[in-house]
Amino acid sequence: MPKQSESALAQLRRSHEERVLTLLRKHGALSRREIGDLSGLSRTTLHDIISGLAARGAVVSMTQDSISRGRGRPAESVALNPAAGQAIGIDFARRHVHVAVVNMAHEVIGSADRVHPATLPWTKRVELAEQMIAELAEGAIRLGALTGIGVGVVGPVAGSGQEGAVRRLDVVSQLLRKRFGVPVLVDNNTRLAALGESVWGAAIGCQDVVYLRLSHGVGGGLVLGGSLHRGAYGISGEFGHTTVDPEGAACRCGGRGCLETVASVKALAAAHRAAGGRPGGFAGLLAAVEDGEDRALDLLTRAGALTGQVLAGVCNAVGPGLVVIGGELAEFGPAFLRPVEAALRKHVIPTARGRLRVRPAALGDAGAALGAIALVLHESPLLARYPSVPDTEETEERDNS
Template identity: 65%
Template sequence: MLCGMQSHDGPLTRLRRSHEELVLDLLRKHGSLSRAELGKHSGLSRTTLYEIIGELVASGAVVASAPDPALRKRGRPVETLTLNPEAGQAIGIDFARRAVHVAAANVAHEIVGSASEAHAADLSWEDRVDLAQRLVGSLTGGALRLGPLNAIGAGVVGPVGDPGGEAAYARGLDGLPGLLHKRFGVPVLLDNNTRLAALAESVWGAAAGDQDVLYLRLSHGVGGGLVVGGSLHRGAYGLSGEFGHITVVPAGARCECGGDGCLETVASVGAVLDAYRAAGGHADDVTALLDALGSGDETAESVLRSAGRQVGLALAAVCNAVGPGVIVIGGELAAAGDALVEPVEEALTAHILPLSRHRVDLRRATLGEVGGALGGIALVLHESPLLARYPAQPDSEEDA
């Protein structure tokens, strides 16, 4: 769901953008270059190149360095061009159920920092955007300059399908991109926050550098995302990564989605807690359940193992279809460790194509609650026609 970026995106605009991208990419690679060097490396005509450089300097993305007298040729100063380290490039915002998380990256694709703040579940979209703006300001100390080359990648709870579609409309999401665009003055990309976490894990997290990644989040809901060839996969209607609604118990319990026996009915936080209580255990939340597990409670281990087996069965079906190199498991239940991950691996091995068995790597997520916001940044760096490339493993303070 792309808003505000394609308004005049004809073939000529795209061609110009690919030229701008080429210039930015050369500066990213070489550090600083003269106009003559840029001309040589890019193969662009002088007219095209000077026009593009002029616009990049005007937008603040590129700065012309004071000429170094030592490099003068025949008395004429040679001005060099570099990326402006203070120019912001991408902001990621995760509008979670009860918190806003933000992260920012500069034009060199380095994460500047991240921040989070909890709020009441019924906070209005206006107020959430206010909060996001305040958090972004705190991150950058006002030094981050947003220009026409910047964009925001925002994550929200639940499916994000067609703009204006029923799902978006029902949750007031229709107005969100406009609200963000008005407040920040830059284009806005919107996606499901769990899918964004999948993308972030493949860029900066447990699967950093891997091109084909399956991310599963076991939380209050069960969902995930697929990274395919290094890009976030959306599907035809933005309804991909719905692993929680794969049928694992035909004629099983009714799911919130309207289906029966979905993975979410046996492997969500609520489902596992219900199963624990039904078996005689006492726990109000995941922390209590994991405490019980830690103190050797066999009932706790048994319900987690049972959920893990169903997770493995569903993942095997997806692996046979999609063939990921890495599976990343995140969410509160992933903290159960081996009690959950071992049965997942056993069921996966039993039901995956034997040829694939030793090729898929199962890992726990590493980015935690800021993953969605980081994914927003990765989305901008991938999707913007200007900013499509990113280093495989940039410096990041989030590699926990």
Template identity: 60%
Template sequence: MLCRMPPHESPLGRLRRGHEELVLSLLRRHGPLSRAELGGHSGLSRTTLYDIVAELVERGAVVATPCDPALRRRGRPVETLTLNPEAGQAIGIDFARRAVHVAAVNVAHEVIGSASRGHAADLPWEDRVALAERLVGTLGEGPLRLGALSAIGVGVVGPVVDPDAERAPGGPHGDLPALLRKRFAVPVLLDNNTRLAALAEATWGAAADDEDVLYLRLSHGVGGGLVVGGSLHRGAYGLAGEFGHITVDAADGARCSCGGTGCLETVASVGAVLAACRAAGGTAQNLPDLLRAVAAKDPVALRVLESVGGRVGAVLAAVSNAVGPGVIVLGGALAEAGAPLLDAVRAAFTADLLPLAREKVELRRASLGEVAGALGAIALVLHESPLLSRYPARPESEESS
């Protein structure tokens, strides 16, 4: 299902592909550049660069624009090259538990629009796909053009162990890929929506300045994702990022939906936090009640969040000591509690993190909100596109630029 480099590609083809990726990455990072500036940044020979640029222009991925006459020097007019926003658009859809979120981005990585709509938890897949199609139709000012990025990225709840298995009717997500292909007539790239939110935060959000990112979402479930070297890390079995099932209370913990006992999800999910508040004498019945109690500095709510933050911080430190991220992003509905939770997470995280790493790892709050999964689905398309593979990884030759 994922469009990867063909295994039979020749060494010369791989070299050319690498040159294309380098040029596209430089235009993403620096914006419009002349051929001379591209040559300086890339280190490619003039002949090679002109050949690669000509191919990208012909394919519509790059456009050449005459320089402002006021800035021209003597001799031939200087053209600038830039990613072509008209070359195509990528659509992302996040099928959350009780809502559909959609977004669209062009190849210049400008967000065209986003939209969301809630629904009943038991809404059939056919109706969810129809809802997604209607929402996609509201984006932008005219019909969306998939062009060179002809695929749709899709986020779903739960593990996506084998993308190819999702083709089979009756799989864990029903006939969803087939339904989407029928509606949009393009390939479908499927992944876990929390993992895609991690990719979105590393691409456009709170961690856009780093390529090694650990993301944790605290919501009705607890999960996360790892972005390593600018690319989403799925793991050998497609289960990377299941931080919610790390054991934090083996002795007296509650039973988890995964079958284990004392998982982080049994402590730090919205339902678990509300239950802890009620057990301690609080009255919050739902998340808005809890947030109002926090704003009013209710001692029960603050005490529970401090305890939860300590558990979360300890897990984040343990994972960080193992994988070494540059940025940790904390998101999800429970993060709306703000400082009472985040400060407790930060304190426990700092205490348990290796001393040498304490000045190197930053803990930040997520910035993309509920549309993060849909944007991450778009980033997945941009990664897998033959034109934009491994976006937003930085080419090694840029280090010296």
């Protein structure tokens, strides 16, 4: 056979291998049938490719007993070799640092969380993360196998190409790269929680997801076509700053009557107190809802209806298959989620009403750290949108609020 033909066949095989490896890197363990459906490769070709990858130790077979299968052989899936590497995700939230470690088979092998004052300097936050990683390294993780670190931070993360002095994100990235010697990818932590839910949480298997987190602030993220959508200026997912009442309260963004002014922890606690509700801030409101207090339930109904209205606008624009709601307000359960769903059904276009699903988030505080890991595990086109050291506008005051 001519050498040119041999080269062409080798390139084709390499292309098929990369396609399979990319799917496993992005989705975790998959059955052979799932790999075939997603890759478009024939059964014969796929068998040959997986056999070759397994012989080189790139992939392994994993057997999972399924209760639903009943009789017959256990379901077998294929995953990247867990020993091939590990990735770390760090969520630098306002008042805590969360660290998670995942191997190449998408198995979570370690995690830790530490609370700190909101005013703690960034260098100290990085030191705290390093201490947590060092403690984990004494057990499950192997720093020699580390392939990359994903980082979530509060506030906007601007896109590449913008001019400016070294910002706090540059400091974080440089300190972590110097300490661990691997690539560091950074994004907004709420947006990363959306990606985390799509890979490990409530939205597994869904390619188009709207995620909304209602906490002290209100924000979210979009996963479109299986990839995280950042936006041209790094501000995608700022759903909390959608106006719901033009005559409403002033918002920290400079606007008035934003969703965050009526559907955040602070806003609801203040409204409950002003209505004569029991003291105790958000905890008092939560207790009042559990006791069935009418004024508390009325506040949740209004906040849920306005939240559903905002989500309907987002859903009409991007057409997701699933809406995931996280944050403290999701802890109210049906008292909040039912008004959200009712408003969403009312305002979303008719063709989507019977198809769009709403689920509470499943990952809790670990969501952003796991989403940060997905930045490391996922291949192009996702990573092509993330510079190693993104520039950002100065947001220190906002981030520490």
